[in-house]
Amino acid sequence: MRHPAAPVRPRCGTTRRACLAALTGGVLLSAGVAVRARSDMAAPPELAGELPGAHLRGSGAMRFLGMRIYDARLWAPAAVNGDGASQPLALELVYARNIKADLIVSSSLREMQRLATFSAEQSARWTQAMTPLFPNVKPGDRITGIQRPGQSARFYFNGALRGEVADAEFTRLFFGIWLSPRTSDPQLRQQLVSGGA
Numbered sequence: 158m159r160h161p162a163a164p165v166r167p168r169c170g171t172t173r174r175a176c177l178a179a180l181t182g183g184v185l186l187s188a189g190v191a192v193r194a195r196s197d198m199a200a201p202p203e204l205a206g207e208l209p210g211a212h213l214r215g216s217g218a219m220r221f222l223g224m225r226i227y228d229a230r231l232w233a234p235a236a237v238n239g240d241g242a243s244q245p246l247a248l249e250l251v252y253a254r255n256i257k258a259d260l261i262v263s264s265s266l267r268e269m270q271r272l273a274t275f276s277a278e279q280s281a282r283w284t285q286a287m288t289p290l291f292p293n294v295k296p297g298d299r300i301t302g303i304q305r306p307g308q309s310a311r312f313y314f315n316g317a318l319r320g321e322v323a324d325a326e327f328t329r330l331f332f333g334i335w336l337s338p339r340t341s342d343p344q345l346r347q348q349l350v351s352g353g354a
Contacts, residue, residue: 200232201249203313207303208247210234217348225253229335231349241336241350242306242329248336248349249301252294261291269330272337279326286322304332 204211211232219226231237233246266284269275290312291300301313309323310331322328333340340346 198230201247201299201301201313201316203301203316203318204232204247204303207311208232208234208245211247214246215349215352217345219342219345226256227252227254229345229349231335237336237350240329240333240338241304242332245304245306246332247301247303248332249299252298252300253296254294255296256294258288258291258293261294262287265291265331265334268334268341269327271341272330272333272339273326275326275330283322283324283327286324286327290319290322292319302332304328 198213200208200211200213211234214231214233214237216228216230218228228251230249230251231246232249233241233244235244237244237246262284265287266280269283270280292314294300299313299315301316303311303313305311305328307325308328309321309325310328311321312319322331335342335346335349338346
């Protein structure tokens with residue numbers, strides 16, 4: 158059951174569904190398009206100290222109405238099983254569109270609410286925590302999230318550390334947007350965990 162709190166309304170000049178689709182890998186009506194995982198691709202520099210031994214496990218492009226929104230890449234030292242919640246891993250998003258920060262935050266929270274019920278207090282706390290972490294993005298910008306299982310999620314923007322959310326439940330649900338079997342984009346999930354197509 159969804160939390161009864163008033164929904165956060167995206168501020169954009171397009172439909173709500175298009176706004177949601179523009180932001181997260183777990184999006185209603187999105188169509189993931191495979192990007193072949195290249196085992197020889199170098200990991201982002203920020204992973205060197207955070208996730209030693211990480212290899213590209215899979216990748217896919219998130220598209221909406223034929224437009225590429227971002228490329229998603231899953232990095233991990235070992236194959237990712239189930240929802241990956243107990244494994245150290247990183248999710249790198251390379252954006253192909255301009256997207257406002259508040260839309261990234263509100264859509265992320267909405268997708269997390271699809272996966273679990275949480276309190277209004279958690280919703281407010283997580284919104285406050287995400288706001289300084291996610292800037293406006295433009296084509297070529299990268300946001301990399303690093304899952305520290307049972308502890309926290311760290312976020313980098315174009316290789317620079319933005320901050321951390323030290324909350325195990327937030328971490329599980331945030332990465333679940335892409336990796337949970339209950340994601341709203343199962344095709345992209347499959348590409349990420351199985352090495353692309």
